[in-house]
Amino acid sequence: MNGMPLENPRHRIAVLADQCVQCGLCLPVCPTYALDGNEAESPRGRIAIAAALARGQFPPTPELRTPLDHCLGCLSCERVCPAGVKYEELLVETRALLGPAPERPGLLLEVVKRPALNHRLQDLARWTRAKHWLGRVLPGRWREALSLLPRNQDQVRRAQDKLKHPRPPATGGEGGTVALFPGCTASVQDAEAERAAEMLLTAAGYRVVRLPALCCGALDLHDGATRNAETAAARVRQVWADVSADHLITVTTGCLSTLRQALPDVRVDDPYRLLAERIDRLQFHPLPARVALHVPCTQANVARSDATLTQLLQRIPQLELKRLPTPPYCCGSAGSHVLQFPERAARLREGVLSHVETLDVRWLLSSNIGCRLHLAAGLDERSSNLPTLHPLTLLAQQWIPS
Incomplete structure (x- = not known):
C-alpha cells in the first residue's frame, strides 16, 4: 500500500x-x-x-x-x-x-426519490388501461418501475379503511417522543403502515411527531452516487435538528442503515422494539387465519428486530404465523437492484414465492416497501390474488382501542 x-x-x-x-x-x-x-x-x-x-x-x-x-x-x-x-x-x-453502475437508471431513480412525483405515479397506476399502454411504449427500466406499482388498488383502500379507528387520545408521552421518518417511496406506497405506526405508538404511550417526506439517501449511497447521498444526509440532519425527539423510527427497514450513518448519535430503529417495551398497553382482536411472514434482509441483518416482530404478531390471538425461509432466500428487490437487474431479481423472487404457494395463507407480510412491491408484482404475474401487507398494518387492523 x-x-x-x-x-x-x-x-x-x-x-x-x-x-x-x-x-x-x-x-x-x-x-x-x-x-x-x-x-x-x-x-x-x-x-x-x-x-x-x-x-x-x-x-x-x-x-x-x-x-x-x-x-x-x-x-x-x-x-x-x-x-x-x-x-x-x-x-x-x-x-x-x-461510481454508479452503467445500468443504473439515474433519471428514473430521481423520480422515485421525490414523493410528489411518486403520488402522480400512484394515481397513474389506478388507470389500468393507461398502465398497460405505457407498459408497451416506455423504455425497459421504466416498464419495470411501472410493474412495481400496486395494481389492486381495492386492497390498498380496504387496508386504509380498516385503519379508521378512533385516533388514540394524545398522551403526555410518558414513553418519550418518537419522530417518524416518512421517507420517499414509503411516504406514498406505505402511507397506511406509517399511519398504523403512529396509531400504535400513540396507544402505547409515546408522543409521535412526523418529519417531512424526503429521501434518506440509501439508493444513492449503495449505488456509489456519493455526492447525492451526502446531500440527502445533510437534509436528514437538518429535519432532525428541527424537532425535539428521543427516537427516530422508520417503517421501512431499507432506510435504517443510511439513517444511522447520517445520525450516529441518535437511536434510529423500526417501531417494533418501542412497541414491545410497552406491549402491555396494547390488546388485539383474535384473527383465526394463517399468514406468511417475509423477513427482509435489512430487518434480519440491520434492524435485527425479526424476533421482536414475531413476538408482537403472536400477541394477536389465534393468528398462525408462517415465517418464510431466511438466507440465502433473498427476494431480490435490494433498493435499485430490481430496476438495474430485473431478470436476476425475478429469479431470486421465484424461490420466495414458490414457498409461499405451499403455505395456503391469507396474507403475505413484509416490512420493507421495496420487497413488498417486488413480491406483489411477482404474485400478479402468477395471477395470484394474495394480498400483501406491512405487519404494522395488520397489527393496527386487529388493535382494540381502549
Missing part, C-alpha cells in the same frame, strides 16, 4: 479487505452465490475484487465490476462472519470509488 494515508479511500478498502480470512462461511448464506454458483458472485470473491481494484492491480473492467454491481447488500455474510469483516462499509466504499 506504499504509505498511502489512512483516510485515502483506496487504502481504507484494502484495510477492510485484509480482515477477510477467506474461510468461506459466508458462501451458504449468499443469495447471489446460490443463484450463480460462481465464486466471483460470493462475498469473499467480491472482497478479493475490491482489494485488487483498490490497490490498482487491475483496471475496473466490466467483468470485474459486474459482480460488485450484482451484490444485493443483504449483509447476511456480515452477520455470520467470524472475522468481523465490515462488508457493508467495504461495499459502499468500493462503489463510491467506482
Whole structure:
C-alpha cells in the first residue's frame, strides 16, 4: 500500500479487505452465490475484487465490476462472519470509488426519490388501461418501475379503511417522543403502515411527531452516487435538528442503515422494539387465519428486530404465523437492484414465492416497501390474488382501542 494515508479511500478498502480470512462461511448464506454458483458472485470473491481494484492491480473492467454491481447488500455474510469483516462499509466504499453502475437508471431513480412525483405515479397506476399502454411504449427500466406499482388498488383502500379507528387520545408521552421518518417511496406506497405506526405508538404511550417526506439517501449511497447521498444526509440532519425527539423510527427497514450513518448519535430503529417495551398497553382482536411472514434482509441483518416482530404478531390471538425461509432466500428487490437487474431479481423472487404457494395463507407480510412491491408484482404475474401487507398494518387492523 506504499504509505498511502489512512483516510485515502483506496487504502481504507484494502484495510477492510485484509480482515477477510477467506474461510468461506459466508458462501451458504449468499443469495447471489446460490443463484450463480460462481465464486466471483460470493462475498469473499467480491472482497478479493475490491482489494485488487483498490490497490490498482487491475483496471475496473466490466467483468470485474459486474459482480460488485450484482451484490444485493443483504449483509447476511456480515452477520455470520467470524472475522468481523465490515462488508457493508467495504461495499459502499468500493462503489463510491467506482461510481454508479452503467445500468443504473439515474433519471428514473430521481423520480422515485421525490414523493410528489411518486403520488402522480400512484394515481397513474389506478388507470389500468393507461398502465398497460405505457407498459408497451416506455423504455425497459421504466416498464419495470411501472410493474412495481400496486395494481389492486381495492386492497390498498380496504387496508386504509380498516385503519379508521378512533385516533388514540394524545398522551403526555410518558414513553418519550418518537419522530417518524416518512421517507420517499414509503411516504406514498406505505402511507397506511406509517399511519398504523403512529396509531400504535400513540396507544402505547409515546408522543409521535412526523418529519417531512424526503429521501434518506440509501439508493444513492449503495449505488456509489456519493455526492447525492451526502446531500440527502445533510437534509436528514437538518429535519432532525428541527424537532425535539428521543427516537427516530422508520417503517421501512431499507432506510435504517443510511439513517444511522447520517445520525450516529441518535437511536434510529423500526417501531417494533418501542412497541414491545410497552406491549402491555396494547390488546388485539383474535384473527383465526394463517399468514406468511417475509423477513427482509435489512430487518434480519440491520434492524435485527425479526424476533421482536414475531413476538408482537403472536400477541394477536389465534393468528398462525408462517415465517418464510431466511438466507440465502433473498427476494431480490435490494433498493435499485430490481430496476438495474430485473431478470436476476425475478429469479431470486421465484424461490420466495414458490414457498409461499405451499403455505395456503391469507396474507403475505413484509416490512420493507421495496420487497413488498417486488413480491406483489411477482404474485400478479402468477395471477395470484394474495394480498400483501406491512405487519404494522395488520397489527393496527386487529388493535382494540381502549
